[in-house]
Amino acid sequence: MKKLSKVAACLLLTFLTVLPANAAPPWTVAQAETLEDWIERSSGEAIDLPEAIENDLRASIAAGESAGLDLAARNAALELMRAWRGRCCGERKPAWWHIDGALSDKQLLDGLDQALLTGTLDPFLRSIRPAHPDYSALADAFSNEADPVRRTLLAKNLARWRWLPPDLGERYLLVNIAAQKVSLWERGSMVLEWRVIVGKPATRTPVFTARVTGVVLNPWWEIPSSIAAEGIARFVRRSPKAARARGYIYQNGRYRQMPGDNNALGRMKLEMPNPYTVFLHDTSNRELFTEPKRAFSHGCIRVDRAIEFAAVLLNDREWNIAAVESQVASEKTITVPLAQPIPLYVTYFTAGPDPEGSIRFYEDIYRRDGVNLPPASAQLSTDVYGSQAVTAPVSLDTSVGAASCLS
Numbered sequence: 248m249k250k251l252s253k254v255a256a257c258l259l260l261t262f263l264t265v266l267p268a269n270a271a272p273p274w275t276v277a278q279a280e281t282l283e284d285w286i287e288r289s290s291g292e293a294i295d296l297p298e299a300i301e302n303d304l305r306a307s308i309a310a311g312e313s314a315g316l317d318l319a320a321r322n323a324a325l326e327l328m329r330a331w332r333g334r335c336c337g338e339r340k341p342a343w344w345h346i347d348g349a350l351s352d353k354q355l356l357d358g359l360d361q362a363l364l365t366g367t368l369d370p371f372l373r374s375i376r377p378a379h380p381d382y383s384a385l386a387d388a389f390s391n392e393a394d395p396v397r398r399t400l401l402a403k404n405l406a407r408w409r410w411l412p413p414d415l416g417e418r419y420l421l422v423n424i425a426a427q428k429v430s431l432w433e434r435g436s437m438v439l440e441w442r443v444i445v446g447k448p449a450t451r452t453p454v455f456t457a458r459v460t461g462v463v464l465n466p467w468w469e470i471p472s473s474i475a476a477e478g479i480a481r482f483v484r485r486s487p488k489a490a491r492a493r494g495y496i497y498q499n500g501r502y503r504q505m506p507g508d509n510n511a512l513g514r515m516k517l518e519m520p521n522p523y524t525v526f527l528h529d530t531s532n533r534e535l536f537t538e539p540k541r542a543f544s545h546g547c548i549r550v551d552r553a554i555e556f557a558a559v560l561l562n563d564r565e566w567n568i569a570a571v572e573s574q575v576a577s578e579k580t581i582t583v584p585l586a587q588p589i590p591l592y593v594t595y596f597t598a599g600p601d602p603e604g605s606i607r608f609y610e611d612i613y614r615r616d617g618v619n620l621p622p623a624s625a626q627l628s629t630d631v632y633g634s635q636a637v638t639a640p641v642s643l644d645t646s647v648g649a650a651s652c653l654s
Contacts, residue, residue: 271356272363274320279308281369282324285376291390292382293402294330294337296323321359324372328355331376333409338402340410343615345455345523346592348412350375375413380435382408384600399618400608404598411592420459420560420591422527422548424452425609426599427541429527429550431559441556444530444541444549451613452546453523457591461518461584462557464574465506466528470495474545475502506580514575515553517560518582519591527591529553542612548593561585 283304286296300323307319330336332349355375362371382405389401415421415432422429422443430440446452470479483490483497490496494505504510513529523546530549535541550556554575558568566583574581597616601607608620 271317271321272360273312274317274363276308276312276316278363278368279304279316279320282320282327282372283308285372286323286327289327289330292386293389293398293405294327296326296330296336300326321356324359325352325355327372328359328375331409332413333406337409338406340406341615343451343454344407344410344595345453346411346594348410350413377408377411377413378435379408379411379415381596381599384604384606385598388598388606396618396620397608400598400616400620401606403616404596407594407596411594415592416590418587418589420527420589422452422591422593423599423609424454424593424595425597425612426607429548439559442536442541442551443527444535444543445612446544446546447542448613450545452544452548452593453525454595455521455523455525455593457519457521457593458588459517459519459527459560459585459591460588461582462561463516463518463580463582464557464571465514465578465580466510466512466516467506467580468504468510468512470502470504471524471545472502506578513549513553515557517591518584525593540610540612560589 283301286301286304289296303319304323307313307316310316326335328350329352332355333340334349358371358375359368362368385401385405385408389398389405392398392401418431418433420429420431424445427443427445428440429443431438479490479495479502480497483495483502494507494509496503496505504512506514509531511531512526513531513533516526516528519526525547527548527550530553532543533551535543535549536551554571555568558566558571561571561583563586595613595615597609597611598606599609611619
């Protein structure tokens with residue numbers, strides 16, 4: 248799987264090279280049959296291509312090499328590639344999904360022409376299709392699933408994979424809000440996984456992507472006005488000494504929390520600029536990670552075993568876990584840059600494979616699937632599904648402890 252992922256990424260870059268302007272290369276019957284095979288298999292990925300596209304391709308193959316074959320195959324290939332990039336023939340991308348994995352028609356057709364000229368149609372098509380192992384596992388499950396509700400849920404999650412970029416990177420982080428986990432992936436395989444706390448249904452963690460450029464140890468918390476208004480501002484005004492003992496101060500026209508054990512960001516946060524002011528960080532309420540349902544934050548993502556997480560991301564002899572722990576103990580704030588920035592994808596998948604290969608269904612905590620598994624069907628899954636969403640308490644202590652950095 249590692250080798251396939253790397254090859255697919257290289258092929259994608261090669262095939263998307265713009266060709267000189269000229270007529271589209273002709274198709275051979277063998278190439279058209281390769282395409283037909285991919286199209287027939289696409290129904291097992293919950294892709295619903297127009298019937299006329301498939302019929303025209305089959306008829307043109309039967310007629311042999313001709314201008315008709317060239318046109319039918321080109322149209323069919325483009326429609327299939329659009330489907331794999333989330334642009335047609337399946338569930339439409341909603342407004343809440345802020346990750347764009349689409350490729351333009353020009354990119355797709357330029358790559359297709361290059362593949363036809365070089366006799367590499369099959370690997371090119373494979374490079375456009377989602378290559379993540381979870382996508383393949385969901386497709387296998389969809390093909391073998393008889394229950395209509397479970398098929399619907401599998402189809403929705405397959406569509407979400409098609410809304411991601413075809414190449415996620417050699418090394419990247421993947422947050423699954425519904426599973427309440429973050430995983431580190433390298434060369435197509437998952438390396439490690441951590442539990443996370445995500446946004447409450449009232450303050451949802453957005454689906455988006457960002458580049459992680461560094462790790463902040465002993466961070467200050469710049470408290471958003473919306474969170475300060477929930478009780479922190481009043482606490483600082485009425486009891487400044489008690490507030491300062493817990494790290495809260497009012498400085499230069501804003502409420503802040505000093506680094507320390509009480510800091511809502513904990514001892515670590517990632518440098519990951521994004522338009523949503525959402526960050527991945529530690530927490531002072533680490534006991535919440537023992538909860539099976541962890542939708543407690545104002546939108547940010549809190550990670551378990553945060554010091555280990557930071558050391559793994561830095562992946563540096565100088566910044567091993569002992570060095571990170573020593574820096575944390577110093578109480579001094581420092582930003583450590585990553586040797587190479589890595590992509591972070593914050594996603595929402597309510598179905599996916601577990602380590603044993605079974606498909607697990609997660610609670611649709613933000614009610615985005617539009618359907619719940621009935622009790623009889625839910626019992627077949629390896630996780631509880633369809634229970635009531637969790638909301639956090641609203642007292643000062645719990646709201647401060649559960650606070651996160653979403654503005």
